Amino acid sequence: MSKSLVFIEQRGGKVKRASLEALSKAAALGGDVIAVAIGGTGTAADAASLGNYGATKVFAFENESLANYSANAYAKLISKIAKEESVSLVFLSATAMGKDLAPRLSVRLGGALASDCVDVKHEDGKWIATRYVYSGKAVATLELQGEINIFSLRPNVFPAVKKSDAAAEVITSVYEPESADLKTIVKEIVVSAGKLDVAEADIVVSGGRGMKAPEHFNLLEDLAKVLGGAVGASRAVVDAGWRPHSEQVGQTGKVVSPKLYIACGVSGAVQHLAGMSSSKIIVAINKDKDAPIFQVADYGIVGDVFEILPQLTEEFKKVLAH
Amino acid sequence: MNIAVCISQVPDTSARIKIASDGKTIETADVNFVINPYDEFALEEAVKLKEKFAGSTVSVFTIGGDNVIANLRKAFAVGADKAVHLKDETPKDAAGVAAILAEAIKSHFGAVPDLVFFGKESTDFNDAQVGPMVAELLGIPAVTVVVALETDGTTAKIEREIEGGKEMIEAGLPLVITAQKGLNTPRVANMKGIMAAKSKPIETKPVSTDAHSKLSLTKLEKPPQKQVGKMVGTAAELVGLLHTEAKVV
Ligand SMILES: Cc1cc2nc3c(=O)[nH]c(=O)nc-3n(C[C@H](O)[C@H](O)[C@H](O)COP(=O)(O)OP(=O)(O)OC[C@H]3O[C@@H](n4cnc5c(N)ncnc54)[C@H](O)[C@@H]3O)c2cc1C
Ligand SMILES: Nc1ncnc2c1ncn2[C@@H]1O[C@H](COP(=O)(O)O)[C@@H](O)[C@H]1O
Numbered sequence: 001m002s003k004s005l006v007f008i009e010q011r012g013g014k015v016k017r018a019s020l021e022a023l024s025k026a027a028a029l030g031g032d033v034i035a036v037a038i039g040g041t042g043t044a045a046d047a048a049s050l051g052n053y054g055a056t057k058v059f060a061f062e063n064e065s066l067a068n069y070s071a072n073a074y075a076k077l078i079s080k081i082a083k084e085e086s087v088s089l090v091f092l093s094a095t096a097m098g099k100d101l102a103p104r105l106s107v108r109l110g111g112a113l114a115s116d117c118v119d120v121k122h123e124d125g126k127w128i129a130t131r132y133v134y135s136g137k138a139v140a141t142l143e144l145q146g147e148i149n150i151f152s153l154r155p156n157v158f159p160a161v162k163k164s165d166a167a168a169e170v171i172t173s174v175y176e177p178e179s180a181d182l183k184t185i186v187k188e189i190v191v192s193a194g195k196l197d198v199a200e201a202d203i204v205v206s207g208g209r210g211m212k213a214p215e216h217f218n219l220l221e222d223l224a225k226v227l228g229g230a231v232g233a234s235r236a237v238v239d240a241g242w243r244p245h246s247e248q249v250g251q252t253g254k255v256v257s258p259k260l261y262i263a264c265g266v267s268g269a270v271q272h273l274a275g276m277s278s279s280k281i282i283v284a285i286n287k288d289k290d291a292p293i294f295q296v297a298d299y300g301i302v303g304d305v306f307e308i309l310p311q312l313t314e315e316f317k318k319v320l321a322h
Numbered sequence: 323m324n325i326a327v328c329i330s331q332v333p334d335t336s337a338r339i340k341i342a343s344d345g346k347t348i349e350t351a352d353v354n355f356v357i358n359p360y361d362e363f364a365l366e367e368a369v370k371l372k373e374k375f376a377g378s379t380v381s382v383f384t385i386g387g388d389n390v391i392a393n394l395r396k397a398f399a400v401g402a403d404k405a406v407h408l409k410d411e412t413p414k415d416a417a418g419v420a421a422i423l424a425e426a427i428k429s430h431f432g433a434v435p436d437l438v439f440f441g442k443e444s445t446d447f448n449d450a451q452v453g454p455m456v457a458e459l460l461g462i463p464a465v466t467v468v469v470a471l472e473t474d475g476t477t478a479k480i481e482r483e484i485e486g487g488k489e490m491i492e493a494g495l496p497l498v499i500t501a502q503k504g505l506n507t508p509r510v511a512n513m514k515g516i517m518a519a520k521s522k523p524i525e526t527k528p529v530s531t532d533a534h535s536k537l538s539l540t541k542l543e544k545p546p547q548k549q550v551g552k553m554v555g556t557a558a559e560l561v562g563l564l565h566t567e568a569k570v571v
Contacts, residue, residue, distance in 0.1 A: 100466045252335075296551075
């Protein structure tokens with residue numbers, strides 16, 4: 001039977017949903033599942049609840065020097081537990097942190113690595129991963145043949161499933177920073193205040209050049225607020241300086257897979273589609289009926305964003321009020 | 323400073339991807355291979371540092387077939403000094419690529435260079451693996467997805483993009499950096515650069531291909547085709563469908 005390790009990422013003492021998704025997937029694949037949580041004060045306290053998502057044991061490393069991400073220290077602690085516990089599978093979420101850690105772990109553990117997976121399965125005794133390649137234009141099936149196989153999972157693709165009320169056994173470990181751990185130090189984290197990141201949002205309302213001017217993005221902000229979503233942007237509007245690059249969706253921006261993506265005044269260039277075509281439901285609003293965005297849309301309205309957006313916000317308000 | 327930049331060649335972003343008859347690779351006949359867009363940011367940053375620190379060298383490393391030569395000349399034209407072509411036609415996974423690059427970098431400089439630049443990811447396999455893997459193999463730290471870099475030659479102040487914000491990082495050299503869009507604006511080669519590129523040296527080295535891979539690509543296919551969507555007339559109708567049919571709100 002396989003034994004899995006899931007790395008639990010947290011920010012400000014709160015476990016990230018993407019980590020619960022990874023934990024749920026590991027649990028669904030069967031076998032014993034352990035978790036490693038690393039962070040500042042409060043990390044251990046939160047860890048028992050990971051039992052609800054299928055972890056039997058949680059190794060918690062709590063130290064103020066671990067409150068911010070420290071690549072070397074985190075990689076060291078995770079690979080130490082992976083070795084001590086003789087796991088054969090490691091799961092992370094393909095977040096900024098997970099993507100940074102996974103390749104380091106694969107070298108340290110000598111394992112095979114599949115990143116940003118949208119599916120993982122065990123078939124005929126083989127570990128198989130599915131992932132998008134060529135910026136979303138093709139799908140690759142990979143077979144992993146390491147003694148340890150490592151998967152980073154694309155956020156928002158796998159459901160986070162609360163299985164039981166079982167608490168996990170929490171093993172709090174002492175951590176003493178060593179000089180090698182401190183080769184890179186995060187001095188500060190600058191957060192775009194109160195904003196949900198496009199890559200993490202369940203709903204993304206995104207605008208393109210069809211929005212005509214930066215001030216019109218308040219129409220999208222209003223809609224995003226009603227839906228509890230985030231605002232995204234095409235490269236054209238980011239290049240024009242209307243929106244920050246952190247909001248850009250696409251090949252040279254972020255890859256998003258929310259449950260609802262609403263594209264407003266976006267033409268649907270291949271590079272944009274590369275970033276959002278794996279969204280569950282895609283809505284397009286564009287005045288050009290031949291815009292390529294309609295080819296990937298589940299629902300489309302041919303019309304003027306300035307007319308439709310305010311109506312849409314009102315209609316959503318009505319539905320959500322019930 | 324000794325500076326290394328690793329570049330890969332990828333289909334240009336507007337290329338149509340056709341799966342070859344083996345079901346594992348793409349048809350390359352009509353595809354224009356360019357320098358991976360993120361590697362252009364890596365290269366530009368390296369050249370900027372060379373201009374700032376007198377006596378620096380920028381060496382470019384690439385693994386690939388003979389179609390890499392044109393891109394190496396492009397790298398020369400914007401300021402790279404030397405190029406190492408690790409000649410290999412068989413596709414490698416990220417671990418294989420990283421092992422070859424780490425070895426080649428060490429032997430080229432005779433030691434670990436001060437800075438080793440990569441792209442954040444390649445736009446063909448989108449692994450985002452090679453940079454941090456090489457760092458581990460060279461035994462030096464890496465900072466990934468970098469949007470700002472300032473260095474005095476010994477230490478560096480770095481901004482790295484994370485979800486919803488940025489991490490401000492301090493690190494010592496030597497260091498691996500993976501470049502994200504926003505780090506700089508890559509320059510366009512001028513006539514002088516293009517002329518100079520013609521006489522700069524490309525060192526070609528064969529690659530031993532016996533490395534055992536723990537990862538195999540068994541199938542490549544087009545993503546599932548979406549069914550033709552529904553066109554609706556009004557906002558009210560759309561919201562109704564999202565609520566009752568798609569059940570997303
Ligand atoms: C190397 C490279 C990387 C790239 N990476 C990305 C990337 O990551 N992300 C990305 O988005 N792009 C990327 N691009 C750019 C991409 O090719 C397109 O240029 C860009 O996506 C177009 O943005 P847009 O849809 O906002 O603008 P346009 O293509 O100009 O489309 C505007 C749309 O708005 C519609 N419109 C206009 N007015 C209205 C109105 N009143 N109501 C409704 N609709 C209206 C128009 O019909 C049109 O379809 C990249 C390009 C290259 C070369
Ligand atoms: N064949 C290659 N030759 C040289 N550098 C490469 C090669 N493949 C990938 N790289 C480097 O590794 C980075 C990340 O690639 P990847 O891990 O494949 O997403 C790229 O941006 C390049 O800097």
